[in-house]
Every structure is written in C-alpha cells, then in structure tokens.
Amino acid sequence: SAVISQKPSRDICQRGTSLTIQCQVDSQVTMMFWYRQQPGQSLTLIATANQGSEATYESGFVIDKFPISRPNLTFSTLTVSNMSPEDSSIYLCSAQAGDYVRGEQYFGPGTRLTVT
Amino acid sequence: AQSVTQLDSQVPVFEEAPVELRCNYSSSVSVYLFWYVQYPNQGLQLLLKYLSGSTLVKGINGFEAEFNKSQTSFHLRKPSVHISDTAEYFCAVSGVSDKLIFGTGTRLQVFP
Numbered sequence: 567s568a569v570i571s572q573k574p575s576r577d578i579c580q581r582g583t584s585l586t587i588q589c590q591v592d593s594q595v596t597m598m599f600w601y602r603q604q605p606g607q608s609l610t611l612i613a614t615a616n617q618g619s620e621a622t623y624e625s626g627f628v629i630d631k632f633p634i635s636r637p638n639l640t641f642s643t644l645t646v647s648n649m650s651p652e653d654s655s656i657y658l659c660s661a662q663a664g665d666y667v668r669g670e671q672y673f674g675p676g677t678r679l680t681v682t
Numbered sequence: 683a684q685s686v687t688q689l690d691s692q693v694p695v696f697e698e699a700p701v702e703l704r705c706n707y708s709s710s711v712s713v714y715l716f717w718y719v720q721y722p723n724q725g726l727q728l729l730l731k732y733l734s735g736s737t738l739v740k741g742i743n744g745f746e747a748e749f750n751k752s753q754t755s756f757h758l759r760k761p762s763v764h765i766s767d768t769a770e771y772f773c774a775v776s777g778v779s780d781k782l783i784f785g786t787g788t789r790l791q792v793f794p
Contacts, residue, residue, distance in 0.1 A: 670716065670731055673725040673726040
C-alpha cells in the first residue's frame with residue numbers, strides 16, 4: 567500500500583487567483599492521478615501525472631487551467647489557475663502502489679477548495 | 683467504453699440490519715472491479731477488489747461483494763451494519779487502461 571498526504575487540506579481563495587496543491591507519497595509509485603469531486607458528486611479524473619513528461623489530460627480539462635508537475639516518483643502538484651466559483655471542489659490525488667494492480671489506487675485525504 | 687451505475691443514491695438502514703449496495707457495470711473487455719468508501723471529510727479507502735478467480739470477495743470491515751458476470755453486477759453486502767459504517771460508497775471499474783471509472787456513489791446512513 568501507499569500513504570498519501572496532500573497540502574493544503576483546505577483553502578478559501580478569491581476568484582482570479584491560482585492555488586497549487588501538493589501531493590506526497592511515502593514510496594515510489596508508477597502512476598499518479600488527480601481527481602475532482604464537486605459537491606455531492608462522484609470523482610472525475612482530471613489527468614494522469616507522468617514522471618518526467620507532460621501530464622495526460624482527460625476530455626474537458628486543459629493544461630492551461632490545471633497545470634501539473636511530477637518531478638519524481640513520489641511527488642506531484644496540481645495548480646488550479648484563474649479560479650472561479652465553479653472550481654470549488656475537493657481535489658484528490660491518488661497513486662498506484664508499487665505492487666502494481668491495474669486500477670487499484672490509493673487516495674490522499676483531499677484538498678477542499680472554496681472560491682469566492 | 684466502460685461505465686458504472688449505482689442505482690441507489692441513498693440507503694437508510696437501522697443498526698445491525700443487513701445491507702446491499704448495488705453496482706452494475708458495462709464493459710466490452712475484462713474488468714477489474716472495486717468498492718471504495720469515503721468517510722465524512724476524508725479521502726477514499728479501498729474496501730475490496732475483484733481481479734479474477736473466486737467471484738465472492740471479502741474486504742475490510744466485514745464487507746463482501748459478489749461478481750456476477752452474466753448480470754454485470756458487483757453488489758456490496760454486509761450482514762450486520764454498524765453506526766460507523768455511515769459513509770459514501772463508490773463502485774469503480776478499470777479495464778485495459780489504468781484509469782478508474784467511478785459510479786455516482788451511494789450514501790449509506792445507519793440509524794440507531
């Protein structure tokens with residue numbers, strides 16, 4: 567298994583600003599992912615964070631709005647840029663453990679973002 | 683394309699009663715199936731998974747699920763629930779890629 571931490575745990579931001587969320591894993595992992603969970607809804611995959619290359623974004627999400635970095639096998643960041651109230655969500659980081667099983671992911675506690 | 687349907691958005695149940703949370707999936711390829719639980723103000727925790735082999739899988743906290751290929755279902759069950767089981771439960775599927783496709787979730791509310 568993998569233990570994942572995220573910072574910050576929550577934040578309240580003004581529209582037009584940007585927030586960078588950090589995700590730290592306690593071991594090296596093959597895959598890292600970023601999800602959005604809007605109030606009362608399920609999880610939607612934003613992108614796969616690739617180590618050493620550009621992230622792979624899902625339909626409806628673009629790099630200019632959600633730039634992602636993954637400088638090594640244990641760390642990734644997601645930036646929510648030029649925020650609007652519609653970006654108010656929980657953002658979750660996840661990772662596949664070293665004992666690789668397709669689809670089995672471990673999740674961080676999430677970052678609760680409120681945009682005013 | 684793969685998809686997951688959780689028909690029940692909310693399931694109220696009294697403590698010590700049995701519960702079943704329904705999950706149906708669609709996929710044209712072999713799948714891996716998962717149930718995750720999200721306690722209030724927390725991230726997701728893996729309850730159990732079906733990869734292959736026995737269709738009845740047991741997970742943490744006394745939960746189990748049965749994979750039924752003919753009915754394309756993966757329902758979650760617990761014979762006797764506890765107040766602490768109150769949470770949101772998500773069924774998820776993955777296939778040829780590493781991506782997880784989540785259902786819309788079922789809110790299990792256990793009453794004393």
